[in-house]
Amino acid sequence: MLPLKEKDRPIVKKLLEAGCCARCVLRFCCLGVQSDTARELCAFISDSENNESQDAAVLEQHTEDPPSKKMKMDAAEMDVQSEGDSAVVPTVMEEGDAEPADSDVCVVCLGVLQQFCDEAYAIKVCLVTINPIALGATVFPCPPTRPVSKCIAQDVQCLHVSVFVAGRYNKFSRTLPQTPWVIDGERRMESSVEELIAAPLLSSFRAEGFNFSSSGREDVDVRTLGNGRPFALELLNPHRARFNKAEVRQLQETINQSSDKIRVRDLQIVSRDAMGHMKEGEEDKTKSYTALIWTQKAINKDDITFLEETKELKLAQKTPLRVLHRRPLAVRERVIHTMSTCFLDAHHFHLKLRTQAGTYIKEFVHGDFGRTKPNLCDLLKSETDILELDVESVDVDWPPSIPE
Numbered sequence: 001m002l003p004l005k006e007k008d009r010p011i012v013k014k015l016l017e018a019g020c021c022a023r024c025v026l027r028f029c030c031l032g033v034q035s036d037t038a039r040e041l042c043a044f045i046s047d048s049e050n051n052e053s054q055d056a057a058v059l060e061q062h063t064e065d066p067p068s069k070k071m072k073m074d075a076a077e078m079d080v081q082s083e084g085d086s087a088v089v090p091t092v093m094e095e096g097d098a099e100p101a102d103s104d105v106c107v108v109c110l111g112v113l114q115q116f117c118d119e120a121y122a123i124k125v126c127l128v129t130i131n132p133i134a135l136g137a138t139v140f141p142c143p144p145t146r147p148v149s150k151c152i153a154q155d156v157q158c159l160h161v162s163v164f165v166a167g168r169y170n171k172f173s174r175t176l177p178q179t180p181w182v183i184d185g186e187r188r189m190e191s192s193v194e195e196l197i198a199a200p201l202l203s204s205f206r207a208e209g210f211n212f213s214s215s216g217r218e219d220v221d222v223r224t225l226g227n228g229r230p231f232a233l234e235l236l237n238p239h240r241a242r243f244n245k246a247e248v249r250q251l252q253e254t255i256n257q258s259s260d261k262i263r264v265r266d267l268q269i270v271s272r273d274a275m276g277h278m279k280e281g282e283e284d285k286t287k288s289y290t291a292l293i294w295t296q297k298a299i300n301k302d303d304i305t306f307l308e309e310t311k312e313l314k315l316a317q318k319t320p321l322r323v324l325h326r327r328p329l330a331v332r333e334r335v336i337h338t339m340s341t342c343f344l345d346a347h348h349f350h351l352k353l354r355t356q357a358g359t360y361i362k363e364f365v366h367g368d369f370g371r372t373k374p375n376l377c378d379l380l381k382s383e384t385d386i387l388e389l390d391v392e393s394v395d396v397d398w399p400p401s402i403p404e
C-alpha cells in the first residue's frame with residue numbers, strides 16, 4: 001500500500017491528468033517509494049475512477065511503470081532492462097523508432113524519471129542511494145504542455161545533496177576580512193573568516209566547495225566579540241554527510257585550534273530551510289558595539305556623559321561614500337537606541353552603542369562629510385573620529401545555542 005492520504009487523492013488525479021509520470025506524482029506527494037507504484041496509484045484513485053469514467057483513459061496513459069523495453073542511451077551506451085511487468089501496454093521508444101507517442105512522456109521530468117530511475121539502471125550507476133537528477137524549478141505553463149519526445153541521457157553525473165552547517169563566529173583580528181579580498185584579480189589579505197571556518201569542514205565532509213552566508217558582516221578592521229555572528233555554510237557535493245554531536249563538536253574544536261583569529265560556537269548541521277531564519281527580520285534586530293573615539297577638542301568626563309541621556313536617536317544616513325561603489329544611493333533612517341561612555345583621556349573615550357541593525361557606526365562618528373545626520377561631531381561640537389570598532393553582539397537567535 002502506498003502511504004497516501006485521502007487528501008492526496010484529488011492531487012494524484014490532477015497530476016496524472018496533467019501528464020505526470022507515477023514517480024513525479026509521488027515526488028509531489030513527498031513520497032520516495034520505489035516499488036510497483038504505477039499500479040498502486042491506479043488502485044488508489046480507482047474509487048473516484050468509477051464515478052468519472054473518462055478519467056480512466058487519461059490514467060492508463062500515464063501510470064505505467066518505467067518502460068520495460070530495451071532502449072539505448074547515447075553516451076552511456078547502456079541497455080536498460082526493466083523488471084516491471086506491464087499490465088498497461090506502454091508506448092516505448094524502440095531502437096529505431098522515430099518518435100514516441102507524446103502522451104507517454106511525463107510533462108514534468110520529460111521521461112527522465114520514467115526511464116532512468118529503475119533498479120537496473122541504479123545498479124549500473126553503482127550508487128543506490130543517490131538521486132541522479134536535480135530537476136530545476138523552471139517556470140512552466142500550467143498545466144505544462146505535453147512534450148513530443150523523451151529526454152536522452154548524454155551523460156550521468158552523480159552529486160550528493162548539499163549539507164548545511166551553521167554556527168556563530170568570533171573574529172579577533174583587525175586584519176582579517178570576512179570573505180577573500182581580491183582587487184583586480186590580486187589577493188589583498190592572506191586569509192578570511194569563511195576560509196578559516198570552511199577548511200576543516202571541507203576536508204571532513206569531503207566536499208567540493210562551499211557557499212558562506214552570515215547575518216550581516218563586519219569590516220576587515222572590526223572585531224566580532226561576545227556571542228559571535230551567526231553564519232551558515234552550504235557544503236557542495238559532500239562525500240560524507242553524517243556526523244554525530246560529538247564529531248561536530250570535534251570539528252568545532254579543530255576550527256578553534258586552527259587559528260587565533262577566529263573561534264566558532266554552536267556549530268551544528270541544519271536544514272536548507274532553517275538557514276532562512278538567519279536573514280529573517282535582519283533589519284529589526286539590535287546590534288551592540290564598542291567604539292574607540294578620538295576628539296579633536298580636549299574633553300573631560302562631563303563633556304560626554306550627556307550622550308548617555310540620549311535615547312532612540314534617529315539618524316538619516318546617506319549611503320556611505322566607502323560603499324557607494326556597491327550599494328545604491330539612498331537615505332536610510334536608522335536608530336541608536338542607547339549609548340554609554342567610558343572616559344579614557346582628554347582626546348579619547350570608549351562609546352558603547354546599541355543600535356538598529358544596519359546602522360553605519362563609523363559614519364555616525366565621523367559624519368561622512370555631513371552624509372549622516374546627526375553625527376557625533378555635531379553632538380560633541382568637535383571633530384571626532386573612530387579609531388577602533390568591535391561588534392559586541394548580534395541579536396539573532398539562530399542557530400539555537402548548543403549547551404557545552
Ligand SMILES: *[C@@H]1O[C@H](CO)[C@@H](O)[C@H](O)[C@H]1NC(C)=O
Nearest residue numbers: 009046047048049050051052
Ligand atoms: C463516487 O460516487 C459515490 C456514489 O455514487 C459517492 O458516494 C462517492 O463519494 C464518489 N466518490 C468520489 C471520489 O467522488
Ligand SMILES: *[C@@H]1O[C@H](CO)[C@@H](O)[C@H](O)[C@H]1NC(C)=O
Nearest residue numbers: 208209210211212213234236
Ligand atoms: C553556491 O556555490 C556554487 C559554486 O561555488 C554556485 O554555483 C552557486 O550558485 C552557489 N549557490 C548559492 C545558493 O549561492
Ligand SMILES: *[C@@H]1O[C@H](CO)[C@@H](O)[C@H](O)[C@H]1NC(C)=O
Nearest residue numbers: 249250252253256263264265
Ligand atoms: C570554541 O571556541 C568557543 C569560543 O571561545 C567556545 O565557546 C567553544 O566552547 C569552543 N569549542 C570547542 C569545541 O573548543
Ligand SMILES: [Zn+2]
Nearest residue numbers: 021024106109
Ligand atoms: Zn515524471
